[in-house]
Amino acid sequence: MQQMIGPTRYAYTDIVAVTSHFRDKLGQGGYGSVYKGVLLPGDVHVAIKMLDGKSSCDGEDFISEVSTIGRIHHVNVVRLVGFCSEEMRRALVYEYMPHGSLDKYIFSAERSFSWDKINEIALGIARGINYLHQGCDMQILHFDIKPHNVLLDSNFVPKVADFGLAKLYPRDNSFVPLSALRGTIGYIAPEMISRRFGIISTKSDVYSFGMLLLEMAGGRRNADPGAANSSQTFYPSWVYDRLSKQELGEMRAEMHELERKLCVVGLCCIQIQPHDRPAMSEVIGMLEGGMDGLQLPSRPFFCDDGQTPVAESYDFCSGLTAISEEDEK
Incomplete structure (x- = not known):
């Protein structure tokens, strides 16, 4: 039964x-x-x-x-x-997932997957997260979506894993106390750090997925202090500028169509305000379709290039602790 x-349930001897x-x-x-x-x-x-x-x-x-x-x-x-x-x-x-975690494939020196396969894996991850958000009696927020927590089976089918950080909430409960927050720097949504950015919800997982998607598209970690070009240190910022120039005709389109689609969807997911991000069900539709109808969103992140409002121009990572302490007062 x-x-x-x-x-x-197993005994320890088992x-x-x-x-x-x-x-x-x-x-x-x-x-x-x-x-x-x-x-x-x-x-x-x-x-x-x-x-x-x-x-x-x-x-x-x-x-x-x-x-x-x-x-x-x-x-x-x-x-x-x-x-x-x-x-x-x-x-x-x-x-058991024989092919291990996704990070060892997307960050390898040689690209392990074709663009079609990368899109297929991204779509599978999105479907898994959407199930957690919408497919259960209780809404499940993962809180730690990242490449290390996506495992691949024998057919390289992706599976969202490690629910040590998961919490159960009724669908109508849209607020999560700050004391419940955990995650990984680089994937944590702004509202997970400070209430000034909005309410914590499924859109917080959407942000993390967007950062993961950009890493899959770029084949590198989003924050790379060792980048040869300082302008490429933060990949989302660099790829946004590149896509913007392509739209304006200032740069020849050299990106694969699926690479461009993954980047645009990722940038949509990491918008600063939660209400500006798509739901995971919408993300699935974006990944299933082509570039038709997909538009580059507004600049979604903290930059130091002078093109963003002053309120958004500080160093996000170094400011985390200070903001959290301020909001806890």
């Missing part, structure tokens, strides 16, 4: 056996180490996340993740197979 209604005494370590996650395992019968390969007892993940967080993942069934969202909870020994058992 338990297997029919949700994830299977976890030890499944992982062959934690022999094959896949990597380090936000809450602890991840190991490869095999479930019997059937030789089903799984990835087991052992939660660090010293981490910030308490019992409530653990149960939240189990209940959240346990109710999700979508081709583009990683599936929770089971869990273990014995005092401080806690683990999550996921389906």
